[in-house]
Amino acid sequence: MKLDAKIPEGPLAEKWSKHKFNLKLVNPANKRKYDIIVVGTGLAGASAAASLAELGYNVKAFCFQDSPRRAHSIAAQGGINAAKNYRNDGDSVFRLFYDTIKGGDYRAREANVYRLAEVSVNIIDQCVAQGVPFAREYGGLLDNRSFGGAQVSRTFYARGQTGQQLLLGAYSALNRQINEGKVKMYTRSEMLDLVVVDGKAQGIVTRNLVNGKIETHAAHAVLLCTGGYGNVFYLSTNAMGSNVTAAWRAHKRGAFFGNPCYTQIHPTCIPVTGDHQSKLTLMSESLRNDGRVWVPKTVDLSQKLRNGEIKAKDIKEEDRDYFLERKYPSFGNLVPRDVASRNAKQVCDEGRGVGKSGLAVFLDFSDSINRLGKDTVAAKYGNLFDMYYQITDENPYEQPMRIYPAVHYTMGGLWVDYNLMTSVPGLYALGEANFSDHGANRLGASALMQGLADGYFVIPYTVGDYLATIGPAPINTNHPAFEQTKKEVEENIKTLLSLRGNKTVDEYHRDLGKIMWEYCGMSRSEEGLKKAKKLISDLREDFWKNAIVLGEGEEVNQSLEKAGRVADFIELGELMVDDALNRNESCGGHFREEYQTPEGEALRNDDDYAYVAAWEYKGKNQPEELHKEELVFENVKLTQRSYK
Amino acid sequence: MNLTLKVWRQKNSQTPGKFVTYKAEEISPDMSFLEMLDVVNEKLVKTQEDPIQFDHDCREGICGMCSLMINGEPHGPKRATTTCQLHMRSFKDGETIVIEPWRAAAFPVVKDLAVDRSAFDRIQQAGGYVSVGTGGVPDANEILIPKTIADEAFNSATCIGCGACVAACKNASAMLFVSAKVSQYAMLPQGQTERYERAKAMVNQMDDEGFGSCTNTYACEAQCPKEIKVTNIARMNREYFNAEFIKG
Numbered sequence: 001m002k003l004d005a006k007i008p009e010g011p012l013a014e015k016w017s018k019h020k021f022n023l024k025l026v027n028p029a030n031k032r033k034y035d036i037i038v039v040g041t042g043l044a045g046a047s048a049a050a051s052l053a054e055l056g057y058n059v060k061a062f063c064f065q066d067s068p069r070r071a072h073s074i075a076a077q078g079g080i081n082a083a084k085n086y087r088n089d090g091d092s093v094f095r096l097f098y099d100t101i102k103g104g105d106y107r108a109r110e111a112n113v114y115r116l117a118e119v120s121v122n123i124i125d126q127c128v129a130q131g132v133p134f135a136r137e138y139g140g141l142l143d144n145r146s147f148g149g150a151q152v153s154r155t156f157y158a159r160g161q162t163g164q165q166l167l168l169g170a171y172s173a174l175n176r177q178i179n180e181g182k183v184k185m186y187t188r189s190e191m192l193d194l195v196v197v198d199g200k201a202q203g204i205v206t207r208n209l210v211n212g213k214i215e216t217h218a219a220h221a222v223l224l225c226t227g228g229y230g231n232v233f234y235l236s237t238n239a240m241g242s243n244v245t246a247a248w249r250a251h252k253r254g255a256f257f258g259n260p261c262y263t264q265i266h267p268t269c270i271p272v273t274g275d276h277q278s279k280l281t282l283m284s285e286s287l288r289n290d291g292r293v294w295v296p297k298t299v300d301l302s303q304k305l306r307n308g309e310i311k312a313k314d315i316k317e318e319d320r321d322y323f324l325e326r327k328y329p330s331f332g333n334l335v336p337r338d339v340a341s342r343n344a345k346q347v348c349d350e351g352r353g354v355g356k357s358g359l360a361v362f363l364d365f366s367d368s369i370n371r372l373g374k375d376t377v378a379a380k381y382g383n384l385f386d387m388y389y390q391i392t393d394e395n396p397y398e399q400p401m402r403i404y405p406a407v408h409y410t411m412g413g414l415w416v417d418y419n420l421m422t423s424v425p426g427l428y429a430l431g432e433a434n435f436s437d438h439g440a441n442r443l444g445a446s447a448l449m450q451g452l453a454d455g456y457f458v459i460p461y462t463v464g465d466y467l468a469t470i471g472p473a474p475i476n477t478n479h480p481a482f483e484q485t486k487k488e489v490e491e492n493i494k495t496l497l498s499l500r501g502n503k504t505v506d507e508y509h510r511d512l513g514k515i516m517w518e519y520c521g522m523s524r525s526e527e528g529l530k531k532a533k534k535l536i537s538d539l540r541e542d543f544w545k546n547a548i549v550l551g552e553g554e555e556v557n558q559s560l561e562k563a564g565r566v567a568d569f570i571e572l573g574e575l576m577v578d579d580a581l582n583r584n585e586s587c588g589g590h591f592r593e594e595y596q597t598p599e600g601e602a603l604r605n606d607d608d609y610a611y612v613a614a615w616e617y618k619g620k621n622q623p624e625e626l627h628k629e630e631l632v633f634e635n636v637k638l639t640q641r642s643y644k
Numbered sequence: 645m646n647l648t649l650k651v652w653r654q655k656n657s658q659t660p661g662k663f664v665t666y667k668a669e670e671i672s673p674d675m676s677f678l679e680m681l682d683v684v685n686e687k688l689v690k691t692q693e694d695p696i697q698f699d700h701d702c703r704e705g706i707c708g709m710c711s712l713m714i715n716g717e718p719h720g721p722k723r724a725t726t727t728c729q730l731h732m733r734s735f736k737d738g739e740t741i742v743i744e745p746w747r748a749a750a751f752p753v754v755k756d757l758a759v760d761r762s763a764f765d766r767i768q769q770a771g772g773y774v775s776v777g778t779g780g781v782p783d784a785n786e787i788l789i790p791k792t793i794a795d796e797a798f799n800s801a802t803c804i805g806c807g808a809c810v811a812a813c814k815n816a817s818a819m820l821f822v823s824a825k826v827s828q829y830a831m832l833p834q835g836q837t838e839r840y841e842r843a844k845a846m847v848n849q850m851d852d853e854g855f856g857s858c859t860n861t862y863a864c865e866a867q868c869p870k871e872i873k874v875t876n877i878a879r880m881n882r883e884y885f886n887a888e889f890i891k892g
């Protein structure tokens with residue numbers, strides 16, 4: 001099969017307008033004859049479901065939480081980008097496009113990214129119209145802040161809870177459509193498989209998480225808006241329930257997986273304290289606007305700190321190394337995430353880390369507090385400071401925060417073309433679940449933008465083109481493929497429930513996480529990856545022999561839910577390692593130790609690797625097949641990224 | 645730390661429940677309350693016993709999914725804190741902790757400590773929105789909102805929909821939750837057109853769901869993890885009254 005990204009012809013700035021004009025339309029009276037399934041109600045899913053229902057399609061939406069409002073998007077803190085240029089500081093659609101392509105280390109599609117930048121301005125308008133309470137200035141206009149990887153202030157925010165406010169906006173639009181009967185909402189429902197009929201996606205199999213019933217649902221198109229897979233590392237900033245199951249099962253039904261190894265490790269998270277830890281907490285990147293990152297200049301001082309002989313404030317100014325400001329004078333503390341994370345790891349590896357474990361660096365607000373006053377700092381970051389205090393029992397107004405990188409976001413995901421369609425016709429992927437816009441590294445405040453761009457402004461156009469092609473003949477669950485897929489799901493559940501070994505599913509998950517973090521995390525090497533491959537494959541075998549999965553199918557059963565998700569994570573882990581092994585270069589979040597510049601920066605190999613790796617599932621225990629989508633750059637010049 | 649837990653176990657909404665006692669051993673004060681329950685659950689699983697079901701997701705105090713009555717207080721002893729952000733350092737070694745689900749007729753038990761809060765969703769569906777479709781809206785900066793109003797509306801918008809206010813109230817009233825949403829829109833220019841219909845529709849739905857009435861005890865405000873103020877309730881009453889008055 002040849003990958004066709006369906007990128008429209010013509011100049012960059014005209015592609016999307018022209019494409020919209022060329023797409024087929026479904027006439028208004030016919031729209032109600034089409035059913036669309038939307039799995040996931042985060043920013044991508046809720047915005048898509050609401051917008052499609054407004055157009056007149058019949059939508060069925062699914063989420064595993066007890067309410068659509070609780071999707072993981074709710075946790076986003078810092079903000080959302082848009083090229084509004086309200087600051088008059090030189091921003092433009094082209095600059096946002098350029099920053100995103102460069103930030104992604106030249107591994108994203110130009111056309112997609114440009115479209116994203118283009119529609120970003122509409123997103124803010126839409127959200128404000130819904131009543132989303134963005135931060136305002138005294139004159140009543142919208143406020144902005146700056147984020148990593150950019151030299152303009154283009155980030156809109158709602159205190160430290162931008163995600164919640166944006167999601168509640170999308171949720172309200174969704175609620176309106178539920179009220180009007182255009183969306184049927186299924187909560188506490190987990191998609192366990194995709195139904196493919198004659199090569200087209202025509203439905204899903206779900207498990208009702210309350211009574212355990214396995215159900216089938218049919219539709220003309222299926223949209224996966226199921227979020228990212230960072231929890232493959234066990235510890236991440238993702239919500240506990242975030243998983244890869246929907247995307248992975250679709251992958252096994254023919255949807256190619258794009259760039260699975262591109263993972264974002266976020267530099268500002270609260271460090272790990274012990275084995276009991278169930279998740280890691282992000283301290284928003286916006287903190288790097290006013291916080292300064294440093295470690296002691298010498299190993300000796302760092303040792304004393306760790307033993308508790310001295311405190312941060314005892315270290316004299318000249319004995320501190322503000323390593324980001326020193327190495328990257330023009331971006332300073334606001335370098336992109338991958339650069340900041342790698343540098344934090346480096347100073348800790350040198351033995352200059354702080355905190356008991358030595359795996360942390362300081363994020364210090366004392367200068368800002370002196371300059372702006374405590375109240376101003378509290379107004380900007382109060383809730384983050386409180387959260388930090390609550391978790392660590394240390395007061396960040398009085399002593400510097402300790403931070404360390406943690407897994408945060410996955411740039412990889414289901415491969416999609418310009419229309420957001422996967423390699424299975426009729427199956428779309430939106431939001432973090434797809435691979436599309438961030439290349440090898442995502443800039444801060446761009447995931448919310450992408451989720452909402454996909455849902456509000458892209459899919460309502462592109463899905464119509466497909467629907468008009470297949471026609472409105474009803475699709476129902478009578479086709480034998482539904483029964484067959486359902487049977488396979490039931491068998492898988494039966495096998496899982498028969499596991500009564502001696503190791504809990506959480507233990508497997510922790511083991512997997514440790515392997516992934518060690519060998520496929522912030523830095524990777526051929527040797528380490530090969531080792532990881534063996535370790536994961538052993539873990540998989542052991543899982544299917546020795547895991548404990550309790551209870552029965554026809555009831556609330558968290559043991560079973562977890563087991564299914566962890567089994568998928570293990571398989572995904574193997575693919576991530578293969579992908580990382582295949583990519584013999586460093587780019588963005590993918591840092592291969594063998595490929596670095598003399599200064600230790602990521603060294604790309606544009607001649608051989610300027611492509612998207614799209615993996616095709618070939619059956620159980622078979623190696624996956626690699627397909628390459630060459631990336632063509634017509635509007636930016638590929639250069640070594642420099643933030644100096 | 646070592647603790648004794650008295651946990652409400654209930655198979656489903658049809659079966660009666662009961663308290664079961666468990667030991668939580670070698671608990672670190674740095675663990676969150678839910679991590680402590682994880683430890684207990686993992687032990688239960690190891691001995692082939694059914695783990696305790698509780699709702700949670702973000703564990704960052706924002707998704708509103710976690711719940712739990714801890715020693716008779718929704719989200720436990722610490723003010724302005726959700727259960728997932730509560731740490732074991734708030735408890736003493738050797739303590740006995742009683743853990744129950746939210747108790748309200750409108751929140752039936754799903755299993756053990758997890759309850760069905762879909763009534764909240766239905767109240768929002770009844771009118772908790774501004775009727776704008778995607779596209780065709782004005783430029784964001786054409787709607788000017790004075791910072792003081794924006795901030796006040798924001799305070800109301802921070803509700804995470806957890807239901808602690810209902811659990812805290814002896815009448816199981818949902819007034820704090822509903823009034824927070826009604827207030828957010830009533831204060832913002834975007835919400836003006838449908839302001840009274842919205843208040844009416846949401847309050848009526850609230851009554852249909854079987855939530856109790858408000859007798860001004862303010863237990864809700866005291867227990868709300870997001871410190872939503874009861875002034876919202878006064879505002880909603882005004883909105884509702886005006887709705888009646890205008891619409892007749």
Ligand SMILES: Cc1cc2nc3c(=O)[nH]c(=O)nc-3n(C[C@H](O)[C@H](O)[C@H](O)COP(=O)(O)OP(=O)(O)OC[C@H]3O[C@@H](n4cnc5c(N)ncnc54)[C@H](O)[C@@H]3O)c2cc1C
Pocket residue numbers: 039040041042043044045062063064065068070071072073074075076077078079080162163189190191192225226227228237238239242243245246282408409430431432433444445446447448449451
């Ligand atoms: C702590 C944190 C802070 C962040 N801050 C920012 C920020 O400031 N700015 C920014 O731009 N980005 C931020 N991000 C990233 C951003 O929040 C996410 O990438 C984005 O919200 C993902 O949205 P989504 O709609 O794709 O998926 P999600 O919001 O993750 O939604 C997934 C949905 O899919 C459903 N689902 C999943 N699997 C299944 C299944 N099998 N069956 C049924 N339903 C399923 C879930 O129920 C849920 O409704 C942050 C991320 C984290 C973790």
Ligand code: SF4
Pocket residue numbers: 802803804805806807808809810820821824867868869870871872
């Ligand atoms: S008002 Fe407070 S207690 Fe009630 S649902 Fe909202 S956040 Fe929870």
Ligand code: FES
Pocket residue numbers: 699700701702703704705706707708709710726727728729
């Ligand atoms: S788990 Fe999300 S608020 Fe507690």
